[in-house]
Amino acid sequence: MRKLNPLWVLIAKDQMIKWLLLRLCACFCLVLTLCGGYLAMDLLLIPYYQSQQSFHQQLRLENELYKISLNERERWQNYEKMMPLFGFSDDKIKIALKLLCKNYNLTVLACRLSQEEKQEMLIKPGVLTVTSLLDSRIFSFLQHLNNKLSGVLAIKMIKLHRSRELTKDLLAKIKSGQVSDLVEATIEFEWLVF
Amino acid sequence: MWEKLTYRLNTFCDAHVLYVGKSGLLLYAGDGMQGLSDNSLNVLGKKPLILVIETSQFLQIDQSIEHIDLSDYQGEILKKIEELPLILCTVLFLPSLITKTEDRAGFSNICFLGKNYLYFQCKGVVFSVECSAENISTQIQECCLYLKRFQFSDADLNVADVEKENLIEIEIINKCAIRSGRLNAQLKDNEMVSRLISKQESGQLYRRVVCSIFSVIGGMLGIAFLLLWLNLDIFLRNHPWGQWVANKSFSEEERSKLNGFKKYLDFEEINNKCDLDKLRAIFNQFPEKIVATDVNWGMGKWKVALIINPHYLHEKSEILQWIDSNMTNSKVVESGVQESQFYLEFEG
Numbered sequence: 001m002r003k004l005n006p007l008w009v010l011i012a013k014d015q016m017i018k019w020l021l022l023r024l025c026a027c028f029c030l031v032l033t034l035c036g037g038y039l040a041m042d043l044l045l046i047p048y049y050q051s052q053q054s055f056h057q058q059l060r061l062e063n064e065l066y067k068i069s070l071n072e073r074e075r076w077q078n079y080e081k082m083m084p085l086f087g088f089s090d091d092k093i094k095i096a097l098k099l100l101c102k103n104y105n106l107t108v109l110a111c112r113l114s115q116e117e118k119q120e121m122l123i124k125p126g127v128l129t130v131t132s133l134l135d136s137r138i139f140s141f142l143q144h145l146n147n148k149l150s151g152v153l154a155i156k157m158i159k160l161h162r163s164r165e166l167t168k169d170l171l172a173k174i175k176s177g178q179v180s181d182l183v184e185a186t187i188e189f190e191w192l193v194f
Numbered sequence: 195m196w197e198k199l200t201y202r203l204n205t206f207c208d209a210h211v212l213y214v215g216k217s218g219l220l221l222y223a224g225d226g227m228q229g230l231s232d233n234s235l236n237v238l239g240k241k242p243l244i245l246v247i248e249t250s251q252f253l254q255i256d257q258s259i260e261h262i263d264l265s266d267y268q269g270e271i272l273k274k275i276e277e278l279p280l281i282l283c284t285v286l287f288l289p290s291l292i293t294k295t296e297d298r299a300g301f302s303n304i305c306f307l308g309k310n311y312l313y314f315q316c317k318g319v320v321f322s323v324e325c326s327a328e329n330i331s332t333q334i335q336e337c338c339l340y341l342k343r344f345q346f347s348d349a350d351l352n353v354a355d356v357e358k359e360n361l362i363e364i365e366i367i368n369k370c371a372i373r374s375g376r377l378n379a380q381l382k383d384n385e386m387v388s389r390l391i392s393k394q395e396s397g398q399l400y401r402r403v404v405c406s407i408f409s410v411i412g413g414m415l416g417i418a419f420l421l422l423w424l425n426l427d428i429f430l431r432n433h434p435w436g437q438w439v440a441n442k443s444f445s446e447e448e449r450s451k452l453n454g455f456k457k458y459l460d461f462e463e464i465n466n467k468c469d470l471d472k473l474r475a476i477f478n479q480f481p482e483k484i485v486a487t488d489v490n491w492g493m494g495k496w497k498v499a500l501i502i503n504p505h506y507l508h509e510k511s512e513i514l515q516w517i518d519s520n521m522t523n524s525k526v527v528e529s530g531v532q533e534s535q536f537y538l539e540f541e542g
Contacts, residue, residue, distance in 0.1 A: 017403065017407070020411070024407055024414070027418065034418050034421035037421070041425055042428065046428065062449055062452050062453075065455055066442065066444070066452060068455075068459070076455065079455050082458075121457050123461075135486065150467065151458045151462045152458075152461075157490075158490065190465070
């Protein structure tokens, strides 16, 4: 009977098989390396790129803001002027509003503040109740809030009504200077803090 | 290394032909036939070999093959071939037992060195006979018997083709048995042929192994390219190319100030300012003629309860007309209690 050389003898005898096996190992290593590369890309590089992306987005945003600050000098100056107001505590806000009311001859009946987060901003909603003899004083006060504190304080709601009925007696008292307040206003507002 | 690989690869697509015949040993190495000398033996190991054993080398008794008759030199060369590390591609036996034949299914015509041969393949060994058109049954029968002699099983023969030629299988087996008995006693070349076949088969096995490894390497390279492409794809998709534009970076303090500025702008943008000037415009337009008893503002809309001074009630239509033309989206609703009292709604 014919005798066949076993496969391993053939492989051992021939250098080409060894060479091919070497290449096979090299290919296997290459595949493993690329597999590793793929996993590294997937697990390390993508999160890194994402973090880089968010960092650069933030940087771009800051640069845009910087351009706005250069283009709109007046707003930027207003903002800079009002910067201390953003750090006001509840007490400071109350004191500031009361002082402002005093300037406009308003009597503060109540001032309440709370705190909440709205659209990624920390704000302090508040309710201020004031009384005055003339509604024009209240309008002037509101005008001040609107113009001078814009960007820090936003008026959400105004309710203004006459607190007393105008009778002959009351008119007589007004003429004699005995009555102080006739109009009452409730102002709901929001104060930005950061 | 590349030179070696190129040479090895060449062995799969180019071959030497060694012709064993009456005229001696002839080597066909791509540039014509030439006599084989001892020096030429060195050439043999460099390419695979097709061994052709010519008709005249077969001793025939009663028109059947008995054994291969080789001279001492021929035997020596064949022995060396067995020892050389060459790939024996195929062994062609060219017996001239058949005088005439014709093309039949399972057999093919080949042309070698200017002569036509009828050939068929069995167990990787090619058997050929010179083509002739007569006595085809005997020719095929002789081929079958020849194969039997060298211990190829019946299963390797195309029995269907044999039956077509009206041959009875048992008859072939019987004849084979008779001849095998006679041959076994005197055959010296049987072993040599077996060894040549064995060498040829190991060459084929070698080629199969090499081809398999090449296939695996090819497959792995394919996977490697795929992975490389995936890596490139991930890199190209996720690399923040546009992000590397030089942006000015700021100190911590500046950043915090700019972020605050953004909040300041956003806060201003999302909140509607109440337009007090519009409300004041009514009172300025009609001083002492009109009085507000109740004022409400919310969501960019004023709602005011107004009373017209009874002395100026006749001017009511004029007042309402002014409101209509000067207030945006204004709406006046009569109170229904007093003629002088009405409610006004407008945007501002």
